Amino acid sequence: MKYGLLLIITLFSITLFAQQKQFATADDGKFIYYKVIDSQKISKDVLLKRAQDFVATQKKTIQTESQTDSSIVAKGKLIIDKTVLVVGHPSGEIMYNLTFEARDNKYRFWLTDFKFIPYQRDRYGNFVAVTNIGSPLEKKVDKLTAGEWKDIQAAAYLKVAKLVESLKKFLATDATVKKTSKPAETISTKKW
Amino acid sequence: MKKFLTAVFTMASTTCAFAQETPTSPLEISGSVDTYFKYDFAKKPNIKTSFASDHNSVSLGMIDLVLKKKTGKASFVGELSFGPRGQAQSIPNAAEDVSSFHIQNLYVNYDFTDKFSMTAGYMGTFIGYEVISPVGNFNYSTSYLFTNGPFQNAGIKATYKFSDKVSLMAGLFNDWNVYTATRGVSSVGGQLMIAPVEGWTAYLNVLSGAGGGGYGTIEDLTTSYQITSKFKLGLNAANYDIDNDGGGYAGAALYPQLAVADAVTLGLRGEYFKYKEVAGVAGDKYTAVTFTANIKSGGLTFIPEVRLDHSGNKPFVKENGMAAPNAGQFSLAAVYAF
Numbered sequence: 327m328k329y330g331l332l333l334i335i336t337l338f339s340i341t342l343f344a345q346q347k348q349f350a351t352a353d354d355g356k357f358i359y360y361k362v363i364d365s366q367k368i369s370k371d372v373l374l375k376r377a378q379d380f381v382a383t384q385k386k387t388i389q390t391e392s393q394t395d396s397s398i399v400a401k402g403k404l405i406i407d408k409t410v411l412v413v414g415h416p417s418g419e420i421m422y423n424l425t426f427e428a429r430d431n432k433y434r435f436w437l438t439d440f441k442f443i444p445y446q447r448d449r450y451g452n453f454v455a456v457t458n459i460g461s462p463l464e465k466k467v468d469k470l471t472a473g474e475w476k477d478i479q480a481a482a483y484l485k486v487a488k489l490v491e492s493l494k495k496f497l498a499t500d501a502t503v504k505k506t507s508k509p510a511e512t513i514s515t516k517k518w
Numbered sequence: 519m520k521k522f523l524t525a526v527f528t529m530a531s532t533t534c535a536f537a538q539e540t541p542t543s544p545l546e547i548s549g550s551v552d553t554y555f556k557y558d559f560a561k562k563p564n565i566k567t568s569f570a571s572d573h574n575s576v577s578l579g580m581i582d583l584v585l586k587k588k589t590g591k592a593s594f595v596g597e598l599s600f601g602p603r604g605q606a607q608s609i610p611n612a613a614e615d616v617s618s619f620h621i622q623n624l625y626v627n628y629d630f631t632d633k634f635s636m637t638a639g640y641m642g643t644f645i646g647y648e649v650i651s652p653v654g655n656f657n658y659s660t661s662y663l664f665t666n667g668p669f670q671n672a673g674i675k676a677t678y679k680f681s682d683k684v685s686l687m688a689g690l691f692n693d694w695n696v697y698t699a700t701r702g703v704s705s706v707g708g709q710l711m712i713a714p715v716e717g718w719t720a721y722l723n724v725l726s727g728a729g730g731g732g733y734g735t736i737e738d739l740t741t742s743y744q745i746t747s748k749f750k751l752g753l754n755a756a757n758y759d760i761d762n763d764g765g766g767y768a769g770a771a772l773y774p775q776l777a778v779a780d781a782v783t784l785g786l787r788g789e790y791f792k793y794k795e796v797a798g799v800a801g802d803k804y805t806a807v808t809f810t811a812n813i814k815s816g817g818l819t820f821i822p823e824v825r826l827d828h829s830g831n832k833p834f835v836k837e838n839g840m841a842a843p844n845a846g847q848f849s850l851a852a853v854y855a856f
Contacts, residue, residue: 385631415546415586426756447548447855449642449649451584451595458717464580470781470815 347483352438355465359486360436370396374430380496398426404485416453418444420482421460437486442478546586552579552652554851560837564845565827567665569603570658580604582651591629597622610695622650638674644709645723645738647754656775657810658821658851662791663756663769668694683713693728704728717744734760748777763797783812802831823850
């Protein structure tokens, strides 16, 4: 019973915590996701190369706009899902601008200019963009759409956080080191 | 229905177990529910376009259930609807009587490459602006062009995407709106999609072969342009000629829509439509103006609508039963999409 109560309190806290997560606001009033990462003993060039490789692996959803010897500016999109357990469907996409800058032993990046484009089911049962003009994610909406808009903002934050985690992991990994693959385990039934 | 729901949950659970081993897209489930009240100003059903047919009644549209799954390059879509809009009114009814269901989409697709794909099965038609599902239309009542054109086509089609701005589809199809061909795989169709500028998409469609009323050819232009974030303009124009002077139709409809608030969009549909002459007898001509609002809150959309139709041949009736050149109706629909 005690453990059950503890579990409920923990889950409740997690829910509250999840609700609190939201984008910070930049000087220009737009939502921003900003991170500075200390990356010990990794040179600027290596960090930039890894960032370029990361963008290349996401080429269907991230396109480089410009780059210098220490920075990358790219545009990207993330699909927002309406998912309950294992079922659901895409409900829209978030367009964003990504800026990445590298120095020796550290890098920073930020995502901003978030715009939401809703999806609608087409005549063939596929979800497609309703329009090509996105709504700024930080915009204030009227009461009728406020609840749905809050859910979209929360879903966008979670997707961006997930993307950021994969970017950080990619930049922390030396892809030139080849992984030694273990031979597949075989099981013999001849011996006990 | 019970068996269907059991099957859905079984598939969902299987997906869960399977997903742990192979990366696949989750099973997509979506759909809609709609209901409406309509009041004909002549106090009897008067305008003969599709759906929303009951006068002075809170009536049902349909519940529409869509399943989609993609595994690697292969995917399927299955869409079933139940309720008056999704039964006999959708043509064809899946059973002999009227208390059955309608298959909206039932097809498989394979993406050979990012640019080339093939699809086979029963699909929503590629002709026209409006569709059966109320979620896909701005207006709740439907146009004469929609009512007289194909609803669905069974067949096999290949699509090649040259770029985001140009794609071409070509296919072989059964006659219109049938699960089983009555005149063989008798139609050939094609669609050229072009997106000349950002926000503007145009579809040039042709379907030739066995169709409504005989063998014939439809040429159709369906286009929409999101001119600003608030204003969108749509256009549908079509011409259908049935062989051997068997008639057909021609018409055009314009769809301007203006978002006046986050949750409210106002729209107009102005349509001109005429049936072609058959054996020397001229067909009726119609003009119709429909004023519609879409008020959204979450998945729910309220659709109040006023519609006025005119035809010089007096195909409508007055309250006293006399022929009339004009007809009007008010409707209020509620559509929930999930």
